[in-house]
Amino acid sequence: MxxxxxxxxxxxxxxxxxxxxxxxxxxxxxxxxxxxxxxxxxxxxxxxxxxxxxxxxxxxxxxxxxxxxxxxxxxxxxxxxxxxxxxxxxxxxxxxxxxxxxxxxxxxxxxxxxxxxxxxxxxxxxxxxxxxxxxxxxxxxxxxxxxxxxCNPWLKDDPVYMPLDTHIEEYIKSDYGLVFMGTHLNIRRRPWSFGQYEPGVLEACLQLLQVSPQHLGDKHKDYILRADPVYLSRVICAMVNCNDDLGILAGKWCGSYKDGVSPTEWSGSADILHRWVSSNCSPVRYGQCWVFASVLCTVMRVLGIPSRVVTVFNAAHDSDGNVKIEEYYTNAGEKLNLSKDSIWNFHVWVECWMRRPDLGAGFDGWQVVDPTPQEKSAGIFCCGPCPVAAIQRRCLGAPYDASFIYASVDADVIRLIIRNGHVVGRTVDTEGVGQLIYTKSIGSDRPENLTGTYKGKKGQKGFPKSSQAARLKPRTNISHLFHSSPGGTSPGLEVSLNIDGVPSVGDSIVMWVTITNQSNSPRVLVEHLNAQVKEYNKDPQESFWKAHREVRIQPGEVLRLHHTIAPSEYECVLAGDDIVNVAVVLKDMMTKERVLATQEFNISPPQLTIEVEGGDTIQMKKEITAQVSFTNPFTKSLTGAVLTVEGSGLLQGKHEARLVVLQPGEKIEKMVSVMATSPGTKLLMATFSHSNSPAIISRSFHKVSVTTD
Missing domain, CATH: 2.60.40.10 (Immunoglobulins)
Structure with missing residues (x-):
């Protein structure tokens, strides 16, 4: 044209x-x-x-x-x-x-x-x-x-200039990305279609700027400031969530999603942006952190600001600004929901590339921008842009929101064992938060490990903490409400908890508790082991499995205790990708000392297969077929089996296959006709569910490259 x-x-x-x-x-x-x-x-x-x-x-x-x-x-x-x-x-x-x-x-x-x-x-x-x-x-x-x-990342004088073409290809031009999810022990990859070449997406991004509070409040000032990518990223970050404005997405983390779309069902940004525009800027229901981040990444790439989606495994949500997270456990190892602070198994945000003339050249480059509405920044729900370099150097006074972001990747975790209102055990974990930080590698689906770019040596000095820039809030932890008891952490007793392999739905969960007696005395211990299912961003639910035993250990001895949770003991509460919190508490019967070890892991779902006729590269507007199948891996029949296939830019609506009963070893299949309406990278998504479980137990994606010739 x-x-x-x-x-x-x-x-x-x-x-x-x-x-x-x-x-x-x-x-x-x-x-x-x-x-x-x-x-x-x-x-x-x-x-x-x-x-x-x-x-x-x-x-x-x-x-x-x-x-x-x-x-x-x-x-x-x-x-x-x-x-x-x-x-x-x-x-x-x-x-x-x-x-x-x-x-x-x-x-x-x-x-x-x-x-x-x-x-x-x-x-x-x-x-x-x-x-x-x-x-x-x-x-x-x-x-x-x-x-x-x-913006022009090809131009040296532009604040978003990116010198390497391979980086621009990945962080501006690519319409396909990966979100890493799960736990650091079992990382799952979720493809995402950024969709910047879908019709109407650029226009939606421009409309987003036009309905921002900054533009509606002072158009002249907003237009002048829009030359600055720092300003742009802050405005857009706030507009991706709808908490303060006419933003794109409403967040929801529990309950029913029947009045909208479950966050797990989204596979691309274009559908979300189209719905927002067609509803006259009403919020699209619903998003969670990876949805917020992926939509933000789309808008930034459209506007010419290099961006990438980043996952932090074991991300701390520090609500009181003390850079410490407190967790509470019972004497039997059951985790309690007592703290406003929390640790998310994974949290997803965005890094945007830009110069920071307001801070100096040492803070140019990747900046954290987090659109998930967690805490307010200068009165609105947004976070960043904050230089990654400021986090690594522990410059907690750097704008914007450095203290909160630093805590997300490097807070200490204090775990307290509570019994009858008394603290009877205490451990400090300085390494667990920010266990891994991943993004998609340039030109491939492998993860790139960014952990070292965030995590410098603890105690390294940076900017002084500033009450203006850092999020410093009144104390909200509750450890002062409990009394200390004799005993506590035992210097001569060590315990660790490990999971054997990567458990899949239908397999036994095998755990090993390793106990080391570093003292000169024999010990009689009571071991309590507890398992709870949890969401990635919440404290666990009630226990679904418990075990306890008496253990005797000699001076200098190392014991390895084996535990197994059979499928029959978890299949009624766990589905694919669910996360389990396991904790072990050891009590010395003589000294009353207690030690605690914890581990969290996710269950891998059973396999779902997608095959595309002629390979993974197809021509635009040429009809091809795709076959999706699921085989029941369980020893029991599944009633009300539903296999669903959809794909933005490839299929109109959802296509389903249903079986009243799916027998063990039996296969359910669905054949669909696919026709791509625009070039670029598209995603076919398939899900399997059944009436025995309220959750989808398997989900799979298939990447398709669409060409014009």
Missing amino acids: DYMQQTTQNICGPDKGPCRLKLVNFEGHENHISHETQGLSQKHLVVRRGKPFKLTLLFHSQSWSHLTESLVLEVCLGNMSERMPVRFSGKRSDPQGWSAQVYPGDVHPQSVTIHVCSPVQSAVALYHLRVHMQTGQHRRSYMVGTFVLL
Whole structure:
């Protein structure tokens, strides 16, 4: 599409004179290739700031000459405008301002090609363009159309400049990503379609800026500040959740999702953005951290800011700002829901690439931006941008929200054993939080380990803590409510808890408790072992399995105690990807000393298979078939079996296969016809559920590359 626009309406001046403008060709095809914006919009010319783009003016008369009739272009944004006299000198006059240049060979009797360039510090927005033509006697003005201006990571002077093309390919142009989930012991990969080339996505991102509180409150100020990626990322971060504004997503972490879509059912951003626009900016229900982060990543990539989705395993939510998380256990190893602080098995946020002139060159590069509404920052639910370098260097006063983010990846965990209102045991874990930090590797589906970029040496000095920049809140932990008892942590007794392999649904869960007696005395111990199912971001539910025994251990001895949870003991409470909290408490019968060890792991779901006819690369608008199947791996029959297949940009709606009873070893299959409507990376998603369990017990994704030829 060349975006030719007929200019029949005069803005001012009489419609007569020696020459009149007939149409403007926005040279969409050539400009989009030059500006790396192919496929972002079918409605608008999309260009990048600081780089010239072309447009051609065609006149009714063949007598036009720049010697007798001057041309002036005018760009308009809100109530601001800037005029650019079209220069024929062959040299750009003002690299800091807007310019319009004609080069030799671009002037013809009936047309002229103009090279327009914006300042590199221009606002990201939809601009309007006027053309003014003037002779000694006549002046005509034409509103000729619109264009979208984005950040330019290819341009060295742009604050989002990224020097390596392979990085730009991954963090700007790629419409496919991975979210890492589960636990650090069993990491699961969830594909995500960012969908920036889906029709209407760019327009939705622009609308997001237009309905932000900053724009609605002061349009002029907002347009000026939109040149700054730090400002843009903060506005967009707040707008991805709907807690303070007309934002995109409502969050929900428990209860029924029947009045919306369960967060686990989303596989791409385009559907979410389309729903938000079509509902007149009503929030889309529902999102959780990986959904919020993936949508934010889409918007940032569309606007030209390099971004990637990052998962922190064992992420601390420090609600009181003391960089410590307290957990409470009973004497029998059951975890209690007593603290406002928590540790999420995984938490997903976004890193955005930009310079930080407000902080200095040492803080340029990746910045944490977290749109999941957890705590308020300057009165609104957003978090960041905060330099990753500031977290590594423990600069807790760095804007924005460094203290909260630092706690997420490096807080200490204090675990207390409570009995009859007394603290009878205490352990401190300085390594568990931020166990792993992963993102998708460049050009592959392997994880890239970012842990070292966040976690410097503890005690390393940085900025002083600032009450203005750090989230410092009143104390909310409750350890002071309990009394200390004799005993507590035993210096001569060590215990660890490990899971054997990666348990799958239908397999036994095998655990090993290792006890080391470092004292010079024999000990008589009572071992309590407890298992609870939990959500990734919550404390566990009631126990579903317990065990206890008496143990005798000699001085210097190391014991390994074996425990097994059979499938029959968990199948009524656990489904695929569920997380289990296991804790062991050892009590010395003579000294009353107690030691605690914990472990959390997720159960792998049974396999679900997706096969695409002809391989994983398909042609756009060519019909192919895909086959999805699930085989019952259990020793029991499954009633009300449902196999569901869907795929944005590949299938219309959901396709289902149902069986009243699925026998052990029996297969359920669904064949679907797939036709891609747009190029790029698409995802087929299949799920299996049955009436015996309230949860989906298996989910699988299949990546398909769609080409135009």
